Amino acid sequence: MLRSLQGLVCRSLKLDHGCALHTAARGGLSSVSSQDVPAENLRAVFHTSESDPAKHTEQHEGRLYNIPLEEVKAVFPHGLPYRFQQQIQTFNEARVMVRKPALELLAYLKGSNFAHPAVRYVIYGERGTGKTMTLCHVVHYCSRQGWLVLHIPDAHLWVKNCKELLQSSYKKDRLDQPLQASVWLKNFKSSNERFLQEIKTQKKYMWGKQESTEEGRPLGEVVEQGLARVRSASDAVGVVLREIKQQSHRGSFRLLVAVDGVNALWGRTSLRKEDKSPVSPEELTLVHNLRKMVRNDWSGGAIVTTLSQTGSLFKPSSAYTPQELLGKEGFDALDPFVPIPVPNYSPGEFESCYGYYLERKWLQHEKAHTEDGKAELRFLSGSNPRQLDRLAGPL
Amino acid sequence: MASEKPLGSCPAYSYHTLLWDTLRLICTTTAVQRKNAGASGPEKYTEAFIKKQIEEFNLGKRHLANMMGEDPETFTQEDIDRAIAYLFPSGLFDKQARPLMKHPTEVFPEQRKIQWGEDGRPFHFLFYTGKQSYYSLMHVSILSVINNASSQSNNICDILNRNLAGSRWLTKIELEEMLVEKMSDDDYSRFIRLLEKLVALPCADLEEKYIQKFSKEVPAQLQKVLIEPLQYDERGVAFSTGEGRRKTASATAVVYDNGTGKITVNGIDILHYFPVLQDREQLLFPFQFLGRIGKHDMVCTVSGGGRSAQAGAIRLASAKALRSFVTEKEVEFMRQAGLLTVDPRVKERKKPGQEGPRRKFTWKKR
Numbered sequence: 001m002l003r004s005l006q007g008l009v010c011r012s013l014k015l016d017h018g019c020a021l022h023t024a025a026r027g028g029l030s031s032v033s034s035q036d037v038p039a040e041n042l043r044a045v046f047h048t049s050e051s052d053p054a055k056h057t058e059q060h061e062g063r064l065y066n067i068p069l070e071e072v073k074a075v076f077p078h079g080l081p082y083r084f085q086q087q088i089q090t091f092n093e094a095r096v097m098v099r100k101p102a103l104e105l106l107a108y109l110k111g112s113n114f115a116h117p118a119v120r121y122v123i124y125g126e127r128g129t130g131k132t133m134t135l136c137h138v139v140h141y142c143s144r145q146g147w148l149v150l151h152i153p154d155a156h157l158w159v160k161n162c163k164e165l166l167q168s169s170y171k172k173d174r175l176d177q178p179l180q181a182s183v184w185l186k187n188f189k190s191s192n193e194r195f196l197q198e199i200k201t202q203k204k205y206m207w208g209k210q211e212s213t214e215e216g217r218p219l220g221e222v223v224e225q226g227l228a229r230v231r232s233a234s235d236a237v238g239v240v241l242r243e244i245k246q247q248s249h250r251g252s253f254r255l256l257v258a259v260d261g262v263n264a265l266w267g268r269t270s271l272r273k274e275d276k277s278p279v280s281p282e283e284l285t286l287v288h289n290l291r292k293m294v295r296n297d298w299s300g301g302a303i304v305t306t307l308s309q310t311g312s313l314f315k316p317s318s319a320y321t322p323q324e325l326l327g328k329e330g331f332d333a334l335d336p337f338v339p340i341p342v343p344n345y346s347p348g349e350f351e352s353c354y355g356y357y358l359e360r361k362w363l364q365h366e367k368a369h370t371e372d373g374k375a376e377l378r379f380l381s382g383s384n385p386r387q388l389d390r391l392a393g394p395l
Numbered sequence: 396m397a398s399e400k401p402l403g404s405c406p407a408y409s410y411h412t413l414l415w416d417t418l419r420l421i422c423t424t425t426a427v428q429r430k431n432a433g434a435s436g437p438e439k440y441t442e443a444f445i446k447k448q449i450e451e452f453n454l455g456k457r458h459l460a461n462m463m464g465e466d467p468e469t470f471t472q473e474d475i476d477r478a479i480a481y482l483f484p485s486g487l488f489d490k491q492a493r494p495l496m497k498h499p500t501e502v503f504p505e506q507r508k509i510q511w512g513e514d515g516r517p518f519h520f521l522f523y524t525g526k527q528s529y530y531s532l533m534h535v536s537i538l539s540v541i542n543n544a545s546s547q548s549n550n551i552c553d554i555l556n557r558n559l560a561g562s563r564w565l566t567k568i569e570l571e572e573m574l575v576e577k578m579s580d581d582d583y584s585r586f587i588r589l590l591e592k593l594v595a596l597p598c599a600d601l602e603e604k605y606i607q608k609f610s611k612e613v614p615a616q617l618q619k620v621l622i623e624p625l626q627y628d629e630r631g632v633a634f635s636t637g638e639g640r641r642k643t644a645s646a647t648a649v650v651y652d653n654g655t656g657k658i659t660v661n662g663i664d665i666l667h668y669f670p671v672l673q674d675r676e677q678l679l680f681p682f683q684f685l686g687r688i689g690k691h692d693m694v695c696t697v698s699g700g701g702r703s704a705q706a707g708a709i710r711l712a713s714a715k716a717l718r719s720f721v722t723e724k725e726v727e728f729m730r731q732a733g734l735l736t737v738d739p740r741v742k743e744r745k746k747p748g749q750e751g752p753r754r755k756f757t758w759k760k761r
Contacts, residue, residue, distance in 0.1 A: 375683075375689050378689070379656055379682070380679060382664070382675075
């Protein structure tokens with residue numbers, strides 16, 4: 001079953017731990033000198049050189065594919081799990097495993113009719129099984145296809161640990177979060193440059209008393225405005241979202257709304273107002289606008305979301321189903337959706353990941369190279385991608 | 396010593412006096428015997444004293460039998476032990492520290508009677524060697540060696556050889572007890588060498604009996620633990636059960652054959668039940684030791700204790716269950732690895748005057 005060295009290896013999509021799997025395409029020929037022939041053949045099995053997610057099929061399942069580093073910077077300014085980013089730095093390459101949930105999602109996206117209202121997909125699963133990585137895989141695909149990607153890396157960041165809460169000038173009872181909004185705007189700008197020039201505003205927006213954006217100006221200006229005037233960043237975000245939503249069903253571009261940790265939008269927040277009363281999510285501008293995006297009253301794209309227990313507030317650690325994490329309100333708001341469960345590694349995927357670590361010499365312990373070591377790793381990690389990553393670290 | 400009061404003399408106190416009498420016979424520990432105090436120094440206990448103690452012991456035994464409602468004539472030592480354990484329950488771990496009532500000859504160390512007569516002449520001909528019992532023993536043994544060496548018969552004692560396989564010689568301390576005399580290490584090793592020489596020769600029955608006086612069976616090895624055979628459930632899959640305890644946790648494990656390495660604890664996957672790596676490693680140990688990591692499935696139930704105790708209990712239970720799947724040699728390896736031993740460590744009790752089991756209160760100079 002040795003594929004040619006051109007096989008792509010897909011990354012295993014994990015929640016917080018990126019498992020950068022080696023791509024055979026780049027590595028195979030260059031680092032031949034240090035590898036024996038059997039190792040090279042091994043590598044070939046685990047990697048594919050197909051770096052376009054559009055061409056990933058069941059054949060590539062369990063294999064890792066490479067994303068060139070420039071593309072990583074362009075497509076994922078934010079949104080990759082932290083440990084995965086560290087892994088990219090260590091191995092100097094970004095490898096993602098192709099897994100079944102991602103393939104399923106891609107198949108749905110390829111076959112979806114964009115005249116209909118946007119379909120919502122909810123990726124759920126236990127902790128550390130690869131939901132965020134699945135999302136990133138899909139985002140990569142969409143950006144390759146030329147979609148406009150609206151990627152919110154972690155909605156939980158917007159409902160907790162906010163140092164500054166400003167009262168919104170637009171609506172009296174809403175609260176702004178200038179810092180979070182500006183950070184997101186910056187990342188959004190870097191990933192979707194060309195769209196910001198193409199899309200034009202359809203209304204005149206007033207920022208305070210003097211500044212305004214005329215109709216027909218490129219959206220980039222709104223973003224600049226938000227970045228320049230941090231106070232109005234949240235409103236700028238709201239404007240951007242609104243414009244994009246309105247224009248998406250015209251068909252000039254496809255829109256992908258990718259939200260990680262969507263259960264944050266309907267839970268509780270840990271923020272308090274000045275009078276120590278708790279803030280509910282509706283009172284935050286960012287959350288309010290995002291909720292409007294996630295509603296399926298627009299067409300010409302798709303909404304892919306992930307549930308996350310890790311960053312969630314006031315939820316038990318054993319909760320992972322949509323029912324538990326979203327709560328009644330969230331479930332009703334997101335209903336109907338297509339649930340996509342993400343399980344732990346299958347045996348083949350485990351072999352793949354293990355082989356990658358071995359090949360990249362990440363596992364230094366001499367016992368780790370043996371069959372027994374592999375069985376031990378499999379047992380101790382329970383085939384959970386995050387546990388495996390954590391275990392392999394000190395070895 | 397208080398006089399024995401007849402039964403029924405003081406109705407209000409009779410029970411207490413009886414108990415007190417039996418109490419006096421209860422000595423704290425026979426560990427004193429370890430030092431073989433009887434062989435050194437002049438007699439500590441006179442013969443009359445010992446006789447009196449024996450009388451009191453017998454009387455106390457009859458009283459005890461009466462108290463327990465049993466027949467005084469047929470009251471054996473085991474009955475005594477059980478009665479004392481019932482009347483004086485003790486939570487002490489050291490069995491020798493608990494109350495006991497034994498025959499005075501077992502309690503008081505044996506000691507030598509006076510070795511010389513009224514005229515000052517010693518009884519034994521080897522008295523002036525200083526170690527008369529030892530040298531007389533050596534003489535007797537050497538005699539038997541010489542006799543056997545001279546006899547030309549070729550029948551080797553099979554029985555003795557068989558016995559020696561599961562037996563050991565007396566230790567120096569045991570020999571000292573037997574002879575009621577102190578000896579040095581050199582003397583002891585000489586004697587043992589002589590015995591081994593005797594064993595190597597073809598010997599007759601008498602010699603056999605003589606040698607058996609100095610050897611002891613090693614009970615631990617001869618005691619074989621029964622290993623359960625494999626059972627088969629309705630699907631035809633072989634399985635076996637095991638139980639384990641650790642601190643306050645107790646666990647039962649059912650190990651199935653032809654599995655994929657899936658383990659369920661109280662209906663929950665181990666990854667969720669034991670989020671800590673250390674506990675999972677404990678569970679892994681028996682399987683890894685036998686090299687059967689992905690081959691068995693396990694379903695366990697555990698209760699009590701904390702997370703570490705539960706992990707230890709399941710480990711013991713799974714090791715016990717795995718015995719049925721494995722050869723005897725591997726069982727022996729497991730035993731030596733400590734997988735089949737119950738961990739006796741429990742929480743130590745807090746003592747009065749201290750803050751914890753060992754920690755004392757803060758010492759203040761003034």
